[in-house]
Amino acid sequence: MSGANGGEPAAGERRAGPLIITEDVALLDDLLRLCAAAGADPQVHHAVPEERGSWEGAPLVLVGDDAAARCRGATRRRGVLLVGHDQDDPQVWRRAVEIGADCVLRLPDAEGWLVDRIADVAEGVGRPALTVGVIGGRGGAGASTLACALAVTAAREGRRTMLVDGDPLGGGLDVLLGGEQSKGRRWPDFAASRGRVAGGALEESLPSAHGLRVLSWDRGDSVVIPPEAMRSVLAAARRRGGVVVVDLARRVDEGVAEALAQLDLGLLVVPGELRAVAAARRVATTAGMVLGDLRVVVRGPYASGLDEQWVAEALELPLAGELPVEAGLLADLDGGVPPGAVPRGPLARFCSAFWERALADGGAP
The missing domain is CATH 3.40.50.300 (P-loop containing nucleotide triphosphate hydrolases)
Structure with missing residues (x-):
């Protein structure tokens, strides 16, 4: 369908999914499950990817608590979320500031919100109609x-x-x-x-x-x-x-x-x-x-x-x-x-x- 949105993919065509950075197996399982529910195909790495532009070009970056230290020094950008399971960690906000995260998410409480955010990425959501x-x-x-x-x-x-x-x-x-x-x-x-x-x-x-x-x-x-x-x-x-x-x-x-x-x-x-x-x-x-x-x-x-x-x-x-x-x-x-x-x-x-x-x-x- 022709549209006013210029270079958008055709309806039904998938965009690049979020970038996931974690070595936490349980957290990775949860994030992959949420990506599947949102219809997104993520990239998974243990640290900031060496490929040029992978960090900067990803539509959304999900950084596990365990990987925050490995992401220090990465180019500051929007769309970085710090995700984990520990509800009572007082140091999480310091780590979020260090990597320039937009917000901190705790699973499973934030699963509904995160699925919507990932789905927005998968659908290429821009300006609403x-x-x-x-x-x-x-x-x-x-x-x-x-x-x-x-x-x-x-x-x-x-x-x-x-x-x-x-x-x-x-x-x-x-x-x-x-x-x-x-x-x-x-x-x-x-x-x-x-x-x-x-x-x-x-x-x-x-x-x-x-x-x-x-x-x-x-x-x-x-x-x-x-x-x-x-x-x-x-x-x-x-x-x-x-x-x-x-x-x-x-x-x-x-x-x-x-x-x-x-x-x-x-x-x-x-x-x-x-x-x-x-x-x-x-x-x-x-x-x-x-x-x-x-x-x-x-x-x-x-x-x-x-x-x-x-x-x-x-x-x-x-x-x-x-x-x-x-x-x-x-x-x-x-x-x-x-x-x-x-x-x-x-x-x-x-x-x-x-x-x-x-x-x-x-x-x-």
Whole structure:
């Protein structure tokens, strides 16, 4: 998948694993076990490697307590962790300072944290994805259309993109993309997920369409996604970098609340009608309890006396823009052309301008 992260390995390709320096057999067994759990292939040495660049170039260095003295004088660098078993050794902090360690870890207490850190290395974690949620102010507001268009536009412009369908009662974003028959995993496969989900494995397992990955629903019975599963999946998606777009249900249950908590910003899509504004106010109040950056996208046509500024002021939300009408959108969908796929269309231009502004504000590259 093309991405905005330059020279990153392709999805699923492993990077170099951590450098382990120890002669403590029991500690080495534990560290190898944790590396295996994180999907990393470590290098093991008894002292600082003689090969030029091995110490400096390793993405992470795990120095055993027993090897700290042998690592004195090594080039100072970030990403050095001093690891051991002894919980009561008062000299451990002195040894950590001598080798310039970032922190001291004691096993087994720190195993969970260390697995995550090693997995970050194995996945090549860099800047997290800019994560944008789209939610309708009322039913039929056009939130799914906008979410799909944002994702299609981002992928076309070369960004690593994942589209997440967070509305189990919607029609399915894979259908909007024309990928309902594509092979890959759907939400029911992740409903029992707990803890860490590998970002690369998630990306590779999902259906691909129009240059992006999509996590949607199957055609079976509706499945409730527990907040733990939503947290694990979105955290994995964010670690891959690029952009993540989440289409959210208007009813904020525990799973939707967890998704809102992981967003960088949210877009509330509101038609220019009084009843829609009244309904959107309730959605905005609920979502705003979790999400700090919620903006409104207004869609015409407008009721008499209303415009996009009036709607934004009535909702007391920043205006992200006016969603343009795209002639022929329904015909395009019937023909297998998803929203945002026409580069010069008004919807694609709106999305392109949105990404330019959002990324300039400090989002992911």
